Amino acid sequence: MHHYSFFSLLSGALGRHRRWSQAWRSPTPRKAYDVVIVGAGGHGLATAYYLAKKHGIRNVAVLEKGWLGGGNTGRNTQVTRSNYFWPESAAFYEHSLQLYEGLSRDLNFNVMLSQRGILTLAHSHHELESLRRWANAIQVNDIDSELMTPEEIKKLVPLMNMEARFAVHGGFIQRRGGISRHDAVAWGYARGANALGVDIIQQCEVTGFCRQGERVVGVETSQGTIAAGSVVLSVAGHSTVLAGKLGLRLPISSMALQAMVSEPIKPCLDTVVLSPTVHMYVSQSDRGELVFGGGADIYTSYAQRGGLPAFYQNVTALLELFPAFRQLRLMRQWAGIVDITPDTTPIMGGTPVPGLYVNCGWGTGGYKAIPAGGDTMAHTVATGKAHPLIAKFGLERFTSGALIDEGAAAGVAH
Amino acid sequence: MLQISCPYCGVRDEEEFRFGGESHVTRPALDVDDRVWADYLFNRINPKGIAYERWLHSYGCGRWFNVARDTVTHEILAVYLMGAAKPQLSEVTPAREAQPKRVRTSEGSLS
Numbered sequence: 001m002h003h004y005s006f007f008s009l010l011s012g013a014l015g016r017h018r019r020w021s022q023a024w025r026s027p028t029p030r031k032a033y034d035v036v037i038v039g040a041g042g043h044g045l046a047t048a049y050y051l052a053k054k055h056g057i058r059n060v061a062v063l064e065k066g067w068l069g070g071g072n073t074g075r076n077t078q079v080t081r082s083n084y085f086w087p088e089s090a091a092f093y094e095h096s097l098q099l100y101e102g103l104s105r106d107l108n109f110n111v112m113l114s115q116r117g118i119l120t121l122a123h124s125h126h127e128l129e130s131l132r133r134w135a136n137a138i139q140v141n142d143i144d145s146e147l148m149t150p151e152e153i154k155k156l157v158p159l160m161n162m163e164a165r166f167a168v169h170g171g172f173i174q175r176r177g178g179i180s181r182h183d184a185v186a187w188g189y190a191r192g193a194n195a196l197g198v199d200i201i202q203q204c205e206v207t208g209f210c211r212q213g214e215r216v217v218g219v220e221t222s223q224g225t226i227a228a229g230s231v232v233l234s235v236a237g238h239s240t241v242l243a244g245k246l247g248l249r250l251p252i253s254s255m256a257l258q259a260m261v262s263e264p265i266k267p268c269l270d271t272v273v274l275s276p277t278v279h280m281y282v283s284q285s286d287r288g289e290l291v292f293g294g295g296a297d298i299y300t301s302y303a304q305r306g307g308l309p310a311f312y313q314n315v316t317a318l319l320e321l322f323p324a325f326r327q328l329r330l331m332r333q334w335a336g337i338v339d340i341t342p343d344t345t346p347i348m349g350g351t352p353v354p355g356l357y358v359n360c361g362w363g364t365g366g367y368k369a370i371p372a373g374g375d376t377m378a379h380t381v382a383t384g385k386a387h388p389l390i391a392k393f394g395l396e397r398f399t400s401g402a403l404i405d406e407g408a409a410a411g412v413a414h
Numbered sequence: 415m416l417q418i419s420c421p422y423c424g425v426r427d428e429e430e431f432r433f434g435g436e437s438h439v440t441r442p443a444l445d446v447d448d449r450v451w452a453d454y455l456f457n458r459i460n461p462k463g464i465a466y467e468r469w470l471h472s473y474g475c476g477r478w479f480n481v482a483r484d485t486v487t488h489e490i491l492a493v494y495l496m497g498a499a500k501p502q503l504s505e506v507t508p509a510r511e512a513q514p515k516r517v518r519t520s521e522g523s524l525s
Contacts, residue, residue, distance in 0.1 A: 240460040251456035253435070254485070299416070299433040302462045302486050308415045309429050342456050399452040 001195040004108050023187060024194035029201050032227035033061045035381055036219055037234060038206050038242065040064030041073040042182075042367065043359050044234035045189035045200070046374020047381070049107075052196035054375070055382035060198045061228075063221060065205035069186025072236050075336035076367040077259050077281065077291050079272055081118045081177030083138050083145055088404050089345065090141035092389045096372030097176060103371060109188030111180045112286060118177030118272040119153065123166035127277060135172040147172050159268060164320045166277055179272060179283050179291075185370055208245055209356075216246065216355040230381050232357045237302065237337030239360035246353050250360070251398050252339045255296040257364050258306035258314060260333035262325065264288030273321070280317035290325060292318050296338065296364065306335035338363050343403040348377060348393040349386045357381055358395070419493050422475045434468030436460075437480045438500060462486060466500050 002008055002021050012020055035051060037044045040062045051057045062068075080100050082093035104110050122128035131147075138145040148171050150162055162168045190200055201223065210218035210225060218227040233242055237254040264287050274281040282292035294314035297307050311333060319326050340363040341347060347361035359377045362369060376387035386394060397403055416428035436458045442450050459465075465485050470478050482492040482503055492501045 238462070240458070241462050244459075249453060249457035250460075251458065252460055253458060254460055254462075298428070298431075299483070300435075300460060300465060300467075300485050301488065303488060307428065307488075398456045399448045 001191065023191040024200055027199045027201065029061060029063075029199065029204065029221070029223050029226050032218075033199070034059040034229045035232065036060075036226060036228035036230075037062045037232045038219065039071070039234035039236070039238075040068035040186075040190070040200055040202065041071050041234060041236065042069070042186055042189065042370035043362075043373045043377070044232070045069075045186060045193055046370050047232060047234065047359065047377040048198045048200075048374075049189045049193040049196070050375045050378035051382060052193060052198055055378055057378075057382055058197035060193075061226065062193070062198060062200045063204045063206055063219070063226075064200070064202045065222075067202050068190050068200060069183055072336040072338060072362075072366060073182055073186045073370075075259065075334055076182055077283065077293050078179045078182040078367060079118065079177070079281065079283065080113070080180055080368040081174055081272075082143055082368075083118065083120070083134075083172075083174040083177065084141075084406060085134055085137050086404050086406060087141055088392045089406050090138065090143055092372055092376075092393075093368060094141070094143050095375070095389055096369050099371030099375065100180065100368075101176075103180075103185070103188070107188035107192045109184060109191060111184045111188055113178065113180040114286070115176050115178040116271050116283075117156075117173050117175040118274060119148065119156065119171050119173045121153075121171040121273065121275040121277070122169045123164075123275065123277040124169060128169045131170070131172055138172075138174070143174070144176055145172050145174050156271060157269065157273060159322050159324050160273070161321055161323050164278075166320075168321075173271070177272065179285070181286075182367060185367075189370075189374070206242065211246075214354055216353055228355075230355050230357060232359060232377060232381060234359045234377075236339050236360060236362065236366065239339050239358065243351075243358065246356065248351055248353055248356070250347065250358070250395070251342050252347075252361055253300050254302055254337050255299070255340055256301040256303060256306050256310075256335040257293065257296045257338045258310055258333060258335045259291065259293035260311070260314065261285070261289040261291050261331050262328040263331050265290070265328065268324075269322075275317070275321065278317040278320065280314060280321065282318055282322070289331065290318075290328065296340070297335070301335075302337055304335055304337055306333070338366075340364070342398075344406045345404040346373070346393055347395050348373070348390040349380055349395065350384075351395060416488060416490065418469060418481065418490060420471045420474055420477075421479050421493055421495060422477055423471060426471070426474060430471060430473040432470040432472040434470055434478065437466045437468045464491065464503055468496075 082097040122131045135145040205222045208220035269284040272283040279294040341361040376390045379387040
C-alpha cells in the first residue's frame with residue numbers, strides 16, 4: 001500500500017500518476033474467517049480495522065451486498081458532534097469525536113474534518129430553558145458547549161432570519177462539532193483494514209446463516225458459504241431482515257431519512273445550524289453545496305427514496321430560516337433507510353444467539369459514531385465482553401427497562 | 415405522497431394521517447416474565463415487503479384502521495377495519511413485478 005504524503009503525491013505527479021496502487025484489493029472469499037462482518041458501511045469497516053489494528057485479529061472478512069460505503073454512510077449529512085444529554089451517550093460520542101480528531105493521521109487518509117461548530121436553536125422561551133439544561137448537562141459531562149444569545153447568533157450566522165415564523169430566542173453551540181467527508185471515512189477505514197489483511201468483499205450478499213445447534217458458525221452468501229468464528233451484523237435498516245432469519249426479533253423500525261443538496265455557491269455558512277423545532281439542519285460542504293435535511297418520513301420503508309411531505313417540510317423550514325437561499329436550485333435529493341430504536345440509543349454487543357453480535361439501531365445519527373462504534377465493537381468481539389463504553393447499549397436493556405432516552409439529542413424529532 | 419383510502423372518509427393525502435406502527439400485536443397475560451413483556455412492548459417484525467399496520471386519520475374522522483402496505487414499493491394493498499383479520503396477500507404483488515422492468519428501462523435510456 002502507498003503511504004500518502006506530500007512526497008508520495010510529488011512522486012506520483014512526476015510519474016504522471018501511473019504508479020498509484022489500488023487502495024484495497026477485491027479478493028475472492030476464503031472458506032473460513034475468524035470474524036465475518038456483514039455490511040461494509042462505516043461501522044463494519046471500522047470494526048474490521050480496529051479488530052486487526054488493536055486486537056491482532058486479521059483473518060476478517062467484511063461482506064457487502066452493494067459497494068462499500070454505498071448505504072447510509074454515503075447518504076448522511078456528515079455531522080460529527082458529542083452534545084448528548086445522558087452520561088452513557090456523552091462518554092461514547094465524546095470518545096468518537098476524539099477519535100475523529102485524530103482520524104486523518106491514524107488512517108493516513110484525509111477525512112477533511114472541519115470543526116466549525118454545531119449551533120442548536122431555540123425558538124421559544126420554554127425551548128431555551130430546556131436547551132439551557134441540555135447545554136449544562138453537556139458541560140457536566142466535561143464536553144464543550146456554550147449558550148448563545150440571539151445577538152451572538154446573528155453575528156455568527158448573518159444570513160439567518162431571526163424574526164422567522166418561529167423567532168430565534170437563542171441557542172447553544174458545541175464548537176468542536178462540525179462536518180467531515182463521509183466517503184473519505186469509509187474509504188480510509190477500508191484502505192486501513194485492507195492493509196492489515198482484512199478481506200473486503202463487495203457484491204456479496206448474505207442470504208442466510210449456518211448454525212451448529214444454537215450457535216452461528218457461518219453465513220450463506222451469493223458467493224458461497226463462508227464459515228465464521230463470530231458474525232457481526234452492521235446492516236442498519238436491514239438489521240431486522242437478517243436477524244429475522246435467525247429467529248431473533250429486534251426493537252427496530254426502518255424509516256426513510258432524506259437529505260438534499262443545493263447547487264454550489266460561495267462560502268456563506270461556516271457552522272452547522274440545527275433546529276429541533278422546525279426540523280431542519282444545514283451546513284455548507286467544502287464544494288459549496290448547502291447540505292440539509294430534517295425529520296424522517298412518517299412510515300416504515302425500505303425504498304431508499306423519500307416522500308414528498310417530509311421533503312417539502314425540510315425545504316420550507318430551511319427557507320423560512322434562511323430566506324436568501326430561496327434563489328438556489330436543488331441539485332439532488334435522496335434517502336437512506338435508518339434503523340430507529342424506541343429510545344434512540346443504538347443496540348450494540350452480543351445477542352441471545354451465540355456467535356452473533358449486532359451493531360445497529362443508530363437511527364439518524366450513526367455517522368458521528370463510526371470510530372467509536374468500530375473501536376468498541378472490535379473490543380467486544382475480540383474479548384467476548386462488552387466494552388465499558390457500550391455496556392449499557394446492549395439488547396438486554398429492553399428487558400431490564402434501563403433505557404437511555406436520547407430522543408431529544410437526536411437533534412430533530414423522529 | 416401516499417394516497418390512503420380511509421374506510422370512513424375515502425381517499426385522502428398522506429399528510430392527514432398518522433402512522434401507528436405494526437398492527438395485530440397481541441398483549442400477553444399480565445403475569446408473563448419480563449422477556450415476553452419486552453418482546454410485546456418493543457420488538458417488531460419491521461418487514462421488507464408486506465406490512466400490516468395501523469393508521470389514524472388524525473386530521474379527518476379521527477378513527478383508527480388497518481392498512482396492508484408494501485414497504486419496498488409503498489403500494490397500499492388493502493385497507494381493513496380494526497379488529498378484522500389480516501387479509502391473505504401473496505408476497506409478489508403486481509407492482510413489485512412491474513418495478514424491475516421500469517428500472518431496467520430507465521437505466522437503458524441513461525446508458
